Amino acid sequence: MSAKVWLVGAGPGDPELLTLKAVRALREADVVMIDDLVNPAVLEHCPRARVIAVGKRGGCRSTPQAFIHRLMLRYARQGKCVVRLKGGDPCIFGRGGEEAQWLRERQIEVELVNGITAGLAGATQCDISLTLRGVARGVTLVTAHTQDDSELNWRALSQGGTTLVIYMGVAKLGEIRQQLLDGGMALDTPVAMIENASMPCQRECRSNLTAMQEDAYSFQLKSPAILVIGAVAASAALQQGLPASVTPLPLPSSAAL
Amino acid sequence: MSAKVWLVGAGPGDPELLTLKAVRALREADVVMIDDLVNPAVLEHCPRARVIAVGKRGGCRSTPQAFIHRLMLRYARQGKCVVRLKGGDPCIFGRGGEEAQWLRERQIEVELVNGITAGLAGATQCDISLTLRGVARGVTLVTAHTQDDSELNWRALSQGGTTLVIYMGVAKLGEIRQQLLDGGMALDTPVAMIENASMPCQRECRSNLTAMQEDAYSFQLKSPAILVIGAVAASAALQQGLPASVTPLPLPSSAAL
Numbered sequence: 440m441s442a443k444v445w446l447v448g449a450g451p452g453d454p455e456l457l458t459l460k461a462v463r464a465l466r467e468a469d470v471v472m473i474d475d476l477v478n479p480a481v482l483e484h485c486p487r488a489r490v491i492a493v494g495k496r497g498g499c500r501s502t503p504q505a506f507i508h509r510l511m512l513r514y515a516r517q518g519k520c521v522v523r524l525k526g527g528d529p530c531i532f533g534r535g536g537e538e539a540q541w542l543r544e545r546q547i548e549v550e551l552v553n554g555i556t557a558g559l560a561g562a563t564q565c566d567i568s569l570t571l572r573g574v575a576r577g578v579t580l581v582t583a584h585t586q587d588d589s590e591l592n593w594r595a596l597s598q599g600g601t602t603l604v605i606y607m608g609v610a611k612l613g614e615i616r617q618q619l620l621d622g623g624m625a626l627d628t629p630v631a632m633i634e635n636a637s638m639p640c641q642r643e644c645r646s647n648l649t650a651m652q653e654d655a656y657s658f659q660l661k662s663p664a665i666l667v668i669g670a671v672a673a674s675a676a677l678q679q680g681l682p683a684s685v686t687p688l689p690l691p692s693s694a695a696l
Numbered sequence: 697m698s699a700k701v702w703l704v705g706a707g708p709g710d711p712e713l714l715t716l717k718a719v720r721a722l723r724e725a726d727v728v729m730i731d732d733l734v735n736p737a738v739l740e741h742c743p744r745a746r747v748i749a750v751g752k753r754g755g756c757r758s759t760p761q762a763f764i765h766r767l768m769l770r771y772a773r774q775g776k777c778v779v780r781l782k783g784g785d786p787c788i789f790g791r792g793g794e795e796a797q798w799l800r801e802r803q804i805e806v807e808l809v810n811g812i813t814a815g816l817a818g819a820t821q822c823d824i825s826l827t828l829r830g831v832a833r834g835v836t837l838v839t840a841h842t843q844d845d846s847e848l849n850w851r852a853l854s855q856g857g858t859t860l861v862i863y864m865g866v867a868k869l870g871e872i873r874q875q876l877l878d879g880g881m882a883l884d885t886p887v888a889m890i891e892n893a894s895m896p897c898q899r900e901c902r903s904n905l906t907a908m909q910e911d912a913y914s915f916q917l918k919s920p921a922i923l924v925i926g927a928v929a930a931s932a933a934l935q936q937g938l939p940a941s942v943t944p945l946p947l948p949s950s951a952a953l
Contacts, residue, residue, distance in 0.1 A: 450715070453717070454716070455715065455716045455717035455720065456715050456716070456717060456810060457715065457716055458707070458712065458713050458714065458715055458716075458812065459711070459712045459713070459714055459715075459716070459719065460710070460712035460713060462716065463712065528812075528816060528820075529820075530816065530819065530820050530825055530826060530827070531816065531826065531827055531835070532827050534829070535820075535825065536823065536824075536825025536828055537825070537828070537829070539823065540823075551820050551823075553713065553812045553816055553817050553820050554812075555715065555785075555810045555811075555812065556816070559785060559787065559788065559810055559813070560810050562787065563785075563786075563787050563792075563808050563810050564808075566793065566796065566797075566808075567793070568787055568792065568793025568794070569787060569788065570787070570788055570789050570837075570839070571793055571794070572791070572794070576838055576839055576848050577836055577837050577838030577839065577848065578788070578836070578837050579834055579835070579836040579837075579856065579858055580827070580834050580835050580836075580837075580858075581833055581834030581858060582827070582833055582834065591833050591834065591856075591857050591858075592855050592856050592857045594852075595851075595852040595853070595854075595855040595856040595857070596852070596856050596858075597852075598849050598852040599836065599848075599849050599852040599853050599856055600848050600849045600852070601836055601837075601838060601848075601853075
């Protein structure tokens with residue numbers, strides 16, 4: 440019996456952002472356990488598999504983590520090929536590592552398959568370069584989710600010189616804003632709030648650190664959404680007719696080429 | 697005439713980590729311009745396309761950026777479907793945004809396709825959870841490349857509480873080490889150095905901040921490689937019989953489940 444569990448990233452929503460390896464895993468699957476945030480369209484690759492929804496959104500824990508663990512273990516021990524399908528990348532705020540370790544401790548073979556994480560896809564779809572020569576030499580992905588009790592040093596995040604991408608932050612906009620302001624980030628730092636990254640229903644709201652909470656309210660921003668905070672979040676401003684409070688960045692001159 | 701350029705991430709090396717969208721772009725391509733760091737195995741998806749190598753490694757600029765721009769423009773204006781294939785993700789240290797803007801200013805339709813970036817794939821293949829509840833609430837991707845003249849605040853990066861993933865750092869290990877130590881990072885902070893992420897020839901060297909330069913030398917670490925710095929880089933220590941200097945982290949107890 441194969442006794443294998445694949446922990447697979449389904450990407451940010453666009454079913455075409457699935458990797459070939461994820462498709463192979465789905466084709467081999469006997470059982471697919473699918474998270475809430477996964478686009479069900481990807482199930483076209485596993486028409487014969489048994490599909491189990493194990494949704495678990497922040498706030499309402501419809502399927503406890505321990506139950507998901509035991510379910511994976513039970514099917515793997517029956518010799519079934521199990522695919523656990525997660526939104527984005529299983530290792531970016533996805534507990535992929537924890538689940539892999541728990542299964543391996545029980546002698547189950549595990550294979551992790553990376554996916555495109557929503558923060559990167561959302562920014563790309565909004566023409567935001569998270570890293571941009573001369574502007575942002577890096578990018579920091581963090582979660583605002585409070586169930587994670589590890590320490591975040593907001594002052595350091597405010598001053599690191601990287602673009603900030605915040606996941607699961609919609610319910611905490613006021614808190615995030617205050618922490619970043621307290622950390623020394625400028626009031627007019629550009630902010631892009633991107634709902635349903637990479638999906639046809641993707642929406643983006645451009646704002647700045649001062650106005651982000653009000654603007655999100657007017658925009659009726661809903662989860663799942665990511666926040667992109669930093670100079671690069673304004674770089675498409677020229678094309679989009681943004682309010683004057685958002686200053687477009689100087690971009691590399693094409694004349695120089 | 698279609699006059700379209702796809703800026704496509706080919707992923708970290710494993711040809712199976714290509715997305716379905718990247719495969720579609722390759723199938724439609726008349727011309728494929730391929731970077732040095734892309735695994736040529738992915739060209740199986742474009743058997744009829746004209747393939748042009750436009751390699752450009754850090755240090756030796758074999759194909760100037762301006763030449764690449766003009767080449768894309770020329771083929772697009774001929775009505776050809778052009779795919780510019782980049783290692784990893786075109787928007788993470790890949791100049792995807794710059795190239796897209798330059799082309800759009802010349803009325804060329806551009807579509808960006810995300811790819812799995814090497815830092816995420818390398819960590820996953822080494823069973824490192826870049827984000828891990830209770831240990832690292834985020835991850836910061838930065839480049840050590842000096843052609844980028846934007847500011848990095850190493851003190852802030854040292855203290856942000858996120859896992860650090862450094863690209864293009866092999867030639868600068870001493871400098872990185874010193875900056876992080878000066879920034880207040882602990883001497884025994886675990887470091888994983890991962891060469892050829894996701895490829896069959898992937899190699900990993902586990903070390904810590906104090907010893908990383910010496911260990912990389914003994915290991916004969918070569919580019920391309922990524923550095924993962926932070927508590928999570930030691931989490932596989934138990935399985936791997938690491939030197940005693942690397943202390944394994946306490947991981948969430950499975951007994952609690």
